[in-house]
Amino acid sequence: MPHLSLKNWIPYKFDKEFCYWLNTFNEPFTAPFFDDTISRCKRLAYAHASFKPVSHVEMLNEWSDGLDYLEPTAFIFHISRCGSTLVSQLLATTDEHITLSEVPFFDDLLRLPFQNTVFDETDVSGLLRAAIRFYGQKRTGREQHLFIKTDSWHILFYQQLRALYPHVPFILIYRSPDEVLTSHLKIPGMQAVPGLIEPRVFGFNPDEITYNRPDIYVAQVLEKYLEQYQHVLNTDSNCLLLNYNEGPMAMINKIAAFTNTTISQEVLAIMSQRSQYHSKRPNEAFTEELRPQRLTYINRAMGLYDELEALVLK
Secondary structure, three states: OOHHHHOOEEEEEEEOOEEEEEEOOOOOOOOOOHHHHHHHHHHHHHHHOOOOOEEEOOHHHHHHOOOOEOOOOEEEEEOOOOOHHHHHHHHOOOOOEEEEEOOHHHHHHHOHHHHOOOOOHHHHHHHHHHHHHHHOEOOOOOOOEEEEEOOHHHHHHHHHHHHHOOOOOEEEEEOOHHHHHHHHHHOOOHHHOOOOOOHHHHOOOHHHOOOOOHHHHHHHHHHHHHHHHHHHHHHOOOEEEEEHHHOHHHHHHHHHHHOOOOOOHHHHHHHHHHOOEOOOOOOOEOOOOOOOOOOHHHHHHHHHHHHHHHHHHO
């Protein structure tokens, strides 16, 4: 298949050894999460075709050769509910940026060895690089930078991702764990549901999980994230640590400086206006939640947070 016929196409779903493909029809990747973009493109695809394009996963590598794509400008890691969605929304306000926010297909690939022993880390790394090329295609010709916001648990794949992209800046966003915990107890994310993501991803023994205490489970997940943050910061100089408390525009300015990304004053003004509204509900003005009551089972995560804060002050 000539590469020109693959323009705008992405592999969006993985099933066993097969990829399902979707035409994005030049739709901008500006939704808070990539699931929303997929849903929008599916509606367009169903209006134009009555079949589902499918290929063997091995075709990813072959078909990605010759695509006109951007290499990642930065990976944005986060511990969830810490401002990363708004940051990605702000980065997406200009058509010079491709911003990929929690792409399900990338997660499918990274977690593949936990579900199918036929695939190992080497297989996954090759497939992931090829998939990123498809998602990072230059579709308008104005694109200059590619930002990839990961799922929160992808920080636990740090070594694999760093080996794949040794020179790409990694952005690490975090927030006080008690505030993150409170948010998840109100509206749980995938990582807040015990066992929904393979426990081995977090280094948990499935037999030792307290499935009826999601509050304790979230606290333990946050411990894993913050432990990994400390490891990364102590071993990798190409990382930028950002605290939610700095505010969205301060984070944007630091990311731009760290990644050598030029953002015009006009675009910064648009970003500043957008930053006043909710990351997932752009028409709703943002308001801070009340600070939660301190709970004993979050103490270790809070201690790790304090240690990260101390690293910043060094």
